[in-house]
Amino acid sequence: MTIMDLLVAIRKGWAVAIPAFVVVLVLVGVYTLMATPQYTASSELYATYDNAAANSQSISDINTAGSYISTQIKSYPTLATTQAVLDPVISDLNLNMSVSELGKLIAVSNPTDTMLIDISVETDNPAQSQQIANAVAESLSKTVRSSLYSSTNSPVKLSVVQKATLPSHPSSPKIKLNLLIGVLLGIIVGILAALLRDMMDTRLNNIHDLRRLTDAPLLGSIPTNDAVNKSRPVVIGEPNSMVAEEYRRIRGNLSFIAPIEGTHSRLLIVTSTLPSEGKTTTSTNLAAAFAENGSRVLLIDADLRHPSISKKLQIDGSIGLSHVLSNQANVADAVQRYWKNDLHIMPAGPKPPNASLLLNSPLMEAMIQQALKQYDYVIVDTTPLDVAADAGMFGRISKGIVLVGGRGVCDKKELADSVAQLKTIDVPIIGTVFNFAEQHKGRKGNYYYYDSEGKKQERHARNA
Template sequence: MELLYYARLMRRHWPLLLLSLLAGTGVAFAVTTHATPRYVAGITMLVSADDREGSLSTALQAGALSQQRVQSYAALLTSRRVVGRIAGGEDVRDLQDAITASPIPNTNLLQVTVADSDPARAARRADALGSAFTRVIDEIERPTPKTPPTVRVTVVDNAEVPEVPVSPRPLVNLALGALIALFTVVGGIVLRDHLDTTVKTADALREIAGSSILGVIGYERDARRHPLILRGHGRSSRAEAFRSLRTNLQFIGVDRQPKSLVVTSCLPGEGKSSTSVNLAITMAQAGWRVILVDADLRRPSVPRYLGIEGGTGLTDVLIERARLHDVVQTWGQPGLSVLPSGRIPPNPSELLGSGGMRSVLAQLTEEYDMVIVDAPPLLPVTDAAALGAICDGALLVVRHGKTRREQVLRAGELLSSINARLVGTVLNFVPAKHGSYYGYGYGYDSADQETAPETPQTQAPLPV
């Protein structure tokens, strides 16, 4: 399951992965193009001990001595005493870094290489190093100036001018550049995913909220221009998602079926108003007697979604300036009843938590099969909490990839503190290709379902 999750995560970010491959390859190509080529020339030297007696015992001793000397000579080759003789006017330390000496295992042979940007100069320095080293060994291995040396070093293979540089290696550099860039981006994507605390799956939302998922609403391309599900005669996958939400609401409590439902969210912009409106339309299409109450007395948007007049409504009833039945409007066929918010008051929380609001809800639940209350977000203000305390249940709308887990936890704790019943959650704005959402082939794109259309929609009949 984890492997499948990360595979989907990489698939969602495939443009970034492709860009990283191109960038890594481009950088590696630029570095390779501007890198100075290095050539390596090498010589082979034989270390042999003096065996003047020719007996077997002296031969064995000479062989052992030679092998002992080979290990020491490998380090001596890069000493300042040896390298200084071929350095000329160059820095001895730089030349030491360009020389590599290593004994060939189980032999008395030394392999010496010299690296340089000029192939001919690398070969000359390697030969010069061999000559200088044989002279140094001849000096230090003489017991006295007049006796022969106990160990000799002989150059077996002279250096040849190299034709192919050992670096840079274009194919290797390009492959390494692409892999390093790819692994860096993959690591960044995985790290960002682990640090991201937003809700992105239905399973995560179910675990955090401690409540069932009643609906998963897709991310629709035309939601800003057409926020209602009536377009296309209600045959879109988004309309089907709301019908599924309606069906799930019928099974949330056989013995305690809610008749008043407050729809809210953690923060603004998560789609709670469009969910309220479309859920009410879907229930009306099924023959329910439904009334939609716009209880967002701070930023009401139901009138703009439905294209109705919202200047008189709930606030006028609560302050007893109008009667309830006089401000309820009918929208579409069969009729969906709508109670607009009315004028924005200076004290929304007090009005929504008042006894007048309880009386209004009690009267509406007697006359309708379902009362859907569009409430403000839970965390910024206390309006939704006040409504949740007097309604039969609360439906929490969570926006995919935006709402954070700690916000969902805080919203659940707030509802629990007032003994409000969280009947379920809705995961909104889910991408069409996401594992939590299964569409029917309709296109989806970014749109803010919470944003109402710029111009009011005209009343449209509801399909039977």
């Protein structure tokens, strides 16, 4: 996953990320406010070599004495929490706790390269923390001086150089630190929640999903708009709209593809992974956009299993491609003029029982080859890839297909399988169209959307 993919996932999952962030921050805040204040008191001891012990041990070299103390002092932090040191503390202060319980309240350390022993005690009572810290320091000093070594005098002397004072402020909870941790933890949890939502969401949601799953260029992004659902193509019904301009952008991109060998015509095969992704709407609007530009266009409804062009355009679909392929009618009987003299439509006709055989017949290929001699653009609306492999057959003739992906309709796994299927049969995807793209209301009532380059675009409300 790239940084861009991460940002897109966060943007898409903000509805999950923000509540997750707030919940974590509130939980940390509640924990901080409800936590019992703790007070820390600290005392400090300094280790020296006892002169009397030095004489009795016949140790005169001060460097040797220093080395000896450094070796011994490393064990004192552990010694401070043993029964020998803590039993007298419990007895002197009348503490109602065991040695292990008291040891958990004490933190003892020997700062690196020093002769110091630091003792810290944290309890919910400031006076008790002070008393225990001072008592442990005194008990440790006595234990080292009187009972730790077998000789009469201990070679090491621990002197209390800093007595514990009464804490004036709680040492925990640290409100500012906890809130900072809460913010950072909330951000992390929010991002993880957004990523988890993105991973669990199996539907195509944006053009970045489409780009991740296909290597083909994005031809255009069609925003959700009521005009698209009308019977007339939006290029005809609302020619000045933003949606019509986006179809013209796709038309411009497709005009650069190479014509079929031996002709000056281009064959465009339009399909999708699943039904209801908008492939028929894309086909009809592309046909209108090319005809608007003065090109001779033939639009063929080759989805014989679920014909939709005649219903979409509200034209007569009683005679169509199925009649031509079964030799029940000729091409002239099945083709209808629509809108302009040079825009012709061939409906699918009635559903045949043997759609695959008809579409894979030599007659189908011969008809397409003949159409390429008469038209500048032949657009074939085919069955979705998840339903049948018709698009692959047509794709071999045209050297590629146009794949339509519908936001919230197309399944990512199904799309990946379709792309792999096309690669297996060596049919490239010449371009993709992202349908039902989000359109948001911007400033001054204008609308913004994401174009084929993934950049935010804004258009005046009256043209949206």
